[in-house]
Amino acid sequence: xxxxANTEREAIKRHLGDVEVIGNFQIFSGFRQGLSEARTVTGxxxxxxxxxxxxxxxxxxxxxxxxxxxxxxxxxxxxxxxEDAGRHIPHDFKKALYRFGKFEASDDKGKIIDALxxxxxxxxxxxxxxxxxxxxxxxxxxxVVWETNGKMVSLxxxxxxxxxxxxxxxxxxxxxxxxxxxxxxxxxxxxxxxxLADRDELEICFGVDAAAELTGRYLYSSPKLK
Numbered sequence: 001x002x003x004x005a006n007t008e009r010e011a012i013k014r015h016l017g018d019v020e021v022i023g024n025f026q027i028f029s030g031f032r033q034g035l036s037e038a039r040t041v042t043g044x045x046x047x048x049x050x051x052x053x054x055x056x057x058x059x060x061x062x063x064x065x066x067x068x069x070x071x072x073x074x075x076x077x078x079x080x081x082x083e084d085a086g087r088h089i090p091h092d093f094k095k096a097l098y099r100f101g102k103f104e105a106s107d108d109k110g111k112i113i114d115a116l117x118x119x120x121x122x123x124x125x126x127x128x129x130x131x132x133x134x135x136x137x138x139x140x141x142x143x144v145v146w147e148t149n150g151k152m153v154s155l156x157x158x159x160x161x162x163x164x165x166x167x168x169x170x171x172x173x174x175x176x177x178x179x180x181x182x183x184x185x186x187x188x189x190x191x192x193x194x195x196l197a198d199r200d201e202l203e204i205c206f207g208v209d210a211a212a213e214l215t216g217r218y219l220y221s222s223p224k225l226k
C-alpha cells in the first residue's frame with residue numbers, strides 16, 4: 001500500500017503533469033489546461049518557450065489566465081520543510097507570490113505584490129485599469145504595456161487622488177505594469193513548482209486527506225480527442 005507521502009507526491013505529479021490518456025478518456029488538471037491556454041494566447045508553446053515575441057492579440061486575457069493560475073497555486077501549494085512565507089497572508093494570489101516569486105533585493109516586494117493583486121482584482125472583477133476601494137483599501141490607477149521597460153511594476157511617485165477628470169490622470173500617479181514581464185514572472189513561478197515537485201520539496205496545503213482533495217478539486221476527464 002502506498003504511504004500518504006507517496007500518495008500526495010503522486011497527486012502533485014498528476015496535477016502538474018501532462019494530459020493522461022486512459023481508455024477512451026483523457027485526464028487533465030485545471031492547472032495544466034489553464035497553463036496551456038494562457039501560453040497559447042501569450043505566444044508560447046506547450047513547454048513555455050516563446051515562439052511569437054510580438055504583442056499578443058489578447059494580452060489582458062492571457063495575463064488574467066496566469067493570474068488565475070497564481071490564485072490556484074497559492075490555494076494548493078507551499079514549500080515542504082521550510083517556514084511558510086505566505087502563512088499569514090489573506091489572499092491566495094499573494095500567497096503564491098510570497099512563497100514562490102523571485103524578486104530583486106532592491107524591490108519593495110510588499111508594495112509590488114499589493115499592486116499586482118490590485119490589478120488582478122481589476123482585471124478579474126471589472127475588466128478595468130483602476131482599483132478604488134473604500135478608506136483603508138486599494139487606490140490604484142494602472143497603465144499597462146506589453147513592452148518591457150526594465151521593471152515588471154513601476155510604482156507611482158504620488159498616490160492617485162481618485163479623481164476622474166483628465167487632469168487627474170497624471171503619469172506620476174499611475175502604477176505602470178509590463179504585462180510581458182508579469183507573464184515571464186508567472187512562468188518562472190510555474191517552473192519553480194515543477195522543480196520543487198521533482199525534488200519532492202512541494203506539499204499540498206489542504207487538510208488530512210490532501211491528495212484526495214487536490215485531485216477531487218482539480219482533476220477532470222473528457223472523451224479522448226480523435
